[in-house]
Amino acid sequence: MTGEPSRANLPPLSLHVPEPKFRPGDAVDFSHFDVPPAGEQRRPDTAEPADKFHDLAFTLVRVLNDDGEAVGPWNPRLSPDKLRQMLRYMALLRAFDERMFRAQRQGKTSFYMKATGEEAVAVAATMALQRDDMTFPSYRQQGILIARDWSLVDMMNQIYSNSADRLQGKQLPIMYSTKEGAFFSISGNLATQYPQAVGWAMASAAKGDTRIAATWCGEGSTAEGDFHSALTFATVYRAPVILNVVNNQWAISSFSGFAGAEATTFAARAVGYGIAGLRIDGNDPLAVYAATEWAAERARTNQGPTLIEHFTYRTEGHSTSDDPTQYRSADEATEWPLGDPIKRLKDHLIKLGEWDEERHAAQDLELAEQVKAAQKEAEKNGILGHGLHQPLDTLFDGVYEEMPWHLKEQRQQMLDEEETSGRPWDRK
Amino acid sequence: MGPEVSDMSDLETPEARIAPTPEREGDTVRMNMIQAINSAMDVLMDRDPDVIVMGEDVGYFGGVFRATAGLQKKYGKTRVFDTPITECGIIGVAVGMGSYGLRPVPEIQFADYIYPALDQLVSEAARLRYRSAGEFTAPITVRSPFGGGIFGGQTHSQSPEAIFAHVSGLKTVIPSNPYDAKGLLIAAIEDNDPVIFFEPKRIYNGPFNGHWDKPASNWSKHPAGEVPTGYYRISLGKAAIVRPGEALTVLAYGTMVHVAAEAVREAGIDAEIIDLRTLVPLDIETIEESVKKTGRCLIVHEATRTQGFGAELSALVQERCFYHLEAPVERVTGFDTPYPHSLEWAYFPGPVRIGMALKKIMKD
Numbered sequence: 118m119t120g121e122p123s124r125a126n127l128p129p130l131s132l133h134v135p136e137p138k139f140r141p142g143d144a145v146d147f148s149h150f151d152v153p154p155a156g157e158q159r160r161p162d163t164a165e166p167a168d169k170f171h172d173l174a175f176t177l178v179r180v181l182n183d184d185g186e187a188v189g190p191w192n193p194r195l196s197p198d199k200l201r202q203m204l205r206y207m208a209l210l211r212a213f214d215e216r217m218f219r220a221q222r223q224g225k226t227s228f229y230m231k232a233t234g235e236e237a238v239a240v241a242a243t244m245a246l247q248r249d250d251m252t253f254p255s256y257r258q259q260g261i262l263i264a265r266d267w268s269l270v271d272m273m274n275q276i277y278s279n280s281a282d283r284l285q286g287k288q289l290p291i292m293y294s295t296k297e298g299a300f301f302s303i304s305g306n307l308a309t310q311y312p313q314a315v316g317w318a319m320a321s322a323a324k325g326d327t328r329i330a331a332t333w334c335g336e337g338s339t340a341e342g343d344f345h346s347a348l349t350f351a352t353v354y355r356a357p358v359i360l361n362v363v364n365n366q367w368a369i370s371s372f373s374g375f376a377g378a379e380a381t382t383f384a385a386r387a388v389g390y391g392i393a394g395l396r397i398d399g400n401d402p403l404a405v406y407a408a409t410e411w412a413a414e415r416a417r418t419n420q421g422p423t424l425i426e427h428f429t430y431r432t433e434g435h436s437t438s439d440d441p442t443q444y445r446s447a448d449e450a451t452e453w454p455l456g457d458p459i460k461r462l463k464d465h466l467i468k469l470g471e472w473d474e475e476r477h478a479a480q481d482l483e484l485a486e487q488v489k490a491a492q493k494e495a496e497k498n499g500i501l502g503h504g505l506h507q508p509l510d511t512l513f514d515g516v517y518e519e520m521p522w523h524l525k526e527q528r529q530q531m532l533d534e535e536e537t538s539g540r541p542w543d544r545k
Numbered sequence: 546m547g548p549e550v551s552d553m554s555d556l557e558t559p560e561a562r563i564a565p566t567p568e569r570e571g572d573t574v575r576m577n578m579i580q581a582i583n584s585a586m587d588v589l590m591d592r593d594p595d596v597i598v599m600g601e602d603v604g605y606f607g608g609v610f611r612a613t614a615g616l617q618k619k620y621g622k623t624r625v626f627d628t629p630i631t632e633c634g635i636i637g638v639a640v641g642m643g644s645y646g647l648r649p650v651p652e653i654q655f656a657d658y659i660y661p662a663l664d665q666l667v668s669e670a671a672r673l674r675y676r677s678a679g680e681f682t683a684p685i686t687v688r689s690p691f692g693g694g695i696f697g698g699q700t701h702s703q704s705p706e707a708i709f710a711h712v713s714g715l716k717t718v719i720p721s722n723p724y725d726a727k728g729l730l731i732a733a734i735e736d737n738d739p740v741i742f743f744e745p746k747r748i749y750n751g752p753f754n755g756h757w758d759k760p761a762s763n764w765s766k767h768p769a770g771e772v773p774t775g776y777y778r779i780s781l782g783k784a785a786i787v788r789p790g791e792a793l794t795v796l797a798y799g800t801m802v803h804v805a806a807e808a809v810r811e812a813g814i815d816a817e818i819i820d821l822r823t824l825v826p827l828d829i830e831t832i833e834e835s836v837k838k839t840g841r842c843l844i845v846h847e848a849t850r851t852q853g854f855g856a857e858l859s860a861l862v863q864e865r866c867f868y869h870l871e872a873p874v875e876r877v878t879g880f881d882t883p884y885p886h887s888l889e890w891a892y893f894p895g896p897v898r899i900g901m902a903l904k905k906i907m908k909d
Contacts (some may be wrong), residue, residue: 134622140605148675227696227886278887286887289698305700307630340629342661368604371627380901444606482862501696512880512888523851527880530898540895 132503135374137445142401152454154180156189156358156403163414167393167421174384174394177428185464191407193245195470201376202331203244203402204323204462204472205480211459212484217276221290223439225275225500232257234432234450236364237402237458239333240264243410246331250525251321253301253314253332256291257363265297269488273495278506281498283515285507311347311360318358318416321352329361329416331409335381336426337368348390355421359412360392363399365431370444372417387424400455402462414523428455430511436453509535553864568593573813576772577764581723582688584611585690585730586650590620590777593648595704600635600652600688608656627842639685640670649685650734654690654744657703662695671714672738686733686740691719691798693884694747694757701766702884704799704848710824710857716740716781717824721748721802722769725822726780745799753800755895756808784828786835790817792875793841793906794856796832798822801845801894808899814907816843818892824854832858833865833871840871841906850878853866877902 139145152407158178161170187194195203214231221229232239237259243252250260262272270502271283275293278286284294294302301310301317314332338344338507339362351358357372362383366373374382397404405427412423432450434441435488466472499506513520520528576584580642590596598613601647604627607614617625626766628635632653634873639649652758659666670683710770718733720726724727726744733740747753764770789800792815797805802820809816817835821828836842842862844855855876877899885892 132623134604134626136622223900241630253734282887285698287883287885289700289886292698305698306660314724338628340631340634342631368601368630370602371630375627375629377629417655438609490680508886509888509891512885513882518884523569524881533878534898534901 121185135372135379137372137374138426138433139446139449141442141444141446141450144444145446147452147454150454153179155182155398156190157367158189160407160411163411163418163420167387168391169497170284171388174388174396174426176396177380177400178395178397178404178408179402180407183504184314185461185468187465190403193407193410195402195403195406197469197544199244200462200466201472203406204459204466205484206240206244206260206264207402207459207462209480209484209487210236210240210260212271212481213259213263213272216485216488217273219419220435220492220500222428224492225496226278226290227501230256230291231433232260234453234457235363235365235399235427235429236260236362237405237462238399238427241402241405241497242331242359242361242409245327245406246413247351249299249331249443249531250328250413251299251301251314251317253310253330254303255307255310255318255334255338255363256303256305257292258333258337259293261300262293262295262298263493265298267295269491272493272513273492276412277495277500279495279499280507282507284461284513287515289508290501308334308341308343308347311343312350314360315347315354315356315358315422318356319354320420322354322357322419325499326372327417327421329357329359329413331361333361333363335363335368336364336366336373339383339386340376348386348392351422352392355419357419358422359409360422360424361415363429364426365429367431367435367441367445369435369439370441372445382426382444384426385425392421393423394426396426396428399429400453400458400461402458403465415486419422427472430455432475454482499501531535548636549809556844565814572771572774573771574728574774575765575770576723578611578723578726578744579612581617581727581772582730583614583864584772584774585734585740586613586616586726587619587736588729589615592776593879595625595646595699596648597642597652598650598652599639599871600627601628601630601654603627603652608652610746612688612744615654617646629764630744631661632658636665636670636685636687637695639675639687640665640683642790643683643685644673644681648734651685651687653687653689654700655697656689656705659687659705661687666709666715666739666741667712671712672675675714676739681761682737683739684737686730686742687745688730688737690740690749691744692747692817694753694800694891696886697884699883700888702889704743704879706741706743706824706844707854707857708847710854714739716826718781718822719743719799719824720747720822721745721773721799721820722752722767723764724769725785725820728777729781729822729872731776732778732781735778738782746798752803755804755893756807756891757895759892766773770786775886779822781823782828783825784822784831785820787820788816788818790815791839792816793843793903794819794832794835794839795843795845797845797856798824799847801847802868804894804896805845806849808896808903811896812900812903814903816903827861829861829865832862836862836866837843841868842866842870842874843899843906845877845894846876847879847894849881850876853878872906874901875906
């Protein structure tokens, strides 16, 4: 009652709903976007406490400048061989994505997701880790497997859910899993891997191990509660973990503003939790490598977790089920001010005199052939829905370690049903 | 099968909250289920400025299944908006907006993603009325595509209805055709209690009889694809007898109504097929009357078997119709495994599995 009269003079509230700058048909202009010059960001000692370099959560750590030179304190000074290896992995990833996207369009599988434009994020980071450091990826880090020389045929078998699929056709395509590759089983649900990575890292620390963990999620997924739980545990226990946020600007049709990007950076999330935070140019493979190397050293010396925001751009649709022309300007990808990671590393190598256009074109051809050959090999094991599935009764394997009576009963019921149906797939 | 055999008394006028427009507005057009769901929200947003739509990708884009297409353009960004990707946040915020007096219709993009929102649904939305002596309520309708049959793997195929039907204070609704989807969604949004509205995505574009290897059909040739453009409602808690019969009673909902109908047709049995439409509150009268008449009962759902909603139905039928039963109540369900990818059709309770159960139950 007492509030009534004074309220009369108050202005009405209004609800803010974020809106991206460009929609389909809009001309794209990124001139508002301030790209800090490469090489200007300081590189703190890895022993420095996290609250001494908050500024690094609000800038962009960059190494490769517009002239293709590697500059500044974050330059990881990699050998030409290592740089060429990095370029090769990224190009292989792109060729793999192209081929598998097309395979889905040809009806050979149900689903695919490309990492086009963000190849550096997974490839360069993986190269800065040890081979047995544990990774907890989201669904767009197939580059980890590529950079660990994982078998392309094995990946394709999973994509085709075919008879050689180690996951027995149980998972959606691209939801890989390989313990041998130190690559945790991918979930289709978002950010669930974040606290799991922290838990793995805590276990490694508790056991006096030397391995660290790294995890990735998209900027959109930082809204999930799991992300925030993970950061809390990570800071409380100083878990030896690298928390990567891949800010590729779009979560299906929702731009990064719906995850909070209008108000602050994603690296700034680290600040509130007392975690080391870096915001880096995610299309700069050398910045990705350097930041990961730095974060890994912090983790290995018990300095705790680091959150790295990889500022990048999702050049293609979210998945084969998505059509980005419906909600964003097609010019965004071409106008993206941070360029393409493969081209930037290629230009750098050429500048160093360690590479040339002819070799690059030849490598692209060679990689396309390599992927094509792998595809041919994988398709010998079948493609989705063409009769070469896993034996039917594998449907019931792996629900529990030991199969309880009711599953045994249901398995028998299924086999009886298949006898009755005369279905055209393999029967065991 | 279709609205012409459902109980037309379901088409009742709305209750007091909204200014009554009692006539069932005359025009009907052909709609698929997506369009009918879109139309339900459109019609109610037009009538009630407190109805708001929110969820991942529902705004400018109009939803990954296009269910909210055009709504933001028509009603503005403060009534139809995209949300951050946090299901817990989406439902919690909807509860808060509901407590202010709005009538939120949050979308969870796939039912498989709903679990982070469980606390807000189970501990909050479901109990708010009870614990606040009715001062605060959660008049929210959570729309979510569910069910398999689209090669979506274990994270785009689940049927978690039993989890929600188990929670006191929540209502659970599952339509099986465009006509029902619109009428039920309108009733759900107008309901003052929280409603879980699961949309069987396999039948968004057409009825699916379980024969995955035959050409798909669409709603244009189905009587239930004829949908009024205006306002009408189908009361929650009312089942529909989609096929009257004498030999046995089949209880189903969602996609399984169509699959069961196909199995019954193939078996040539004079079954009475009941589309439950609402799991909670359940139309026990229609079920009881039917089973007492036929003496046999088959329950069909796509969800896993153990603790599935079929267990509740079976118990109810046994409790209420025991002396009328001539055979044990049978259940046909999905298996107790996660939803597989490549072996989807071995998992799916199709016409073969239902046919075997029909044979068994008629033999007893």
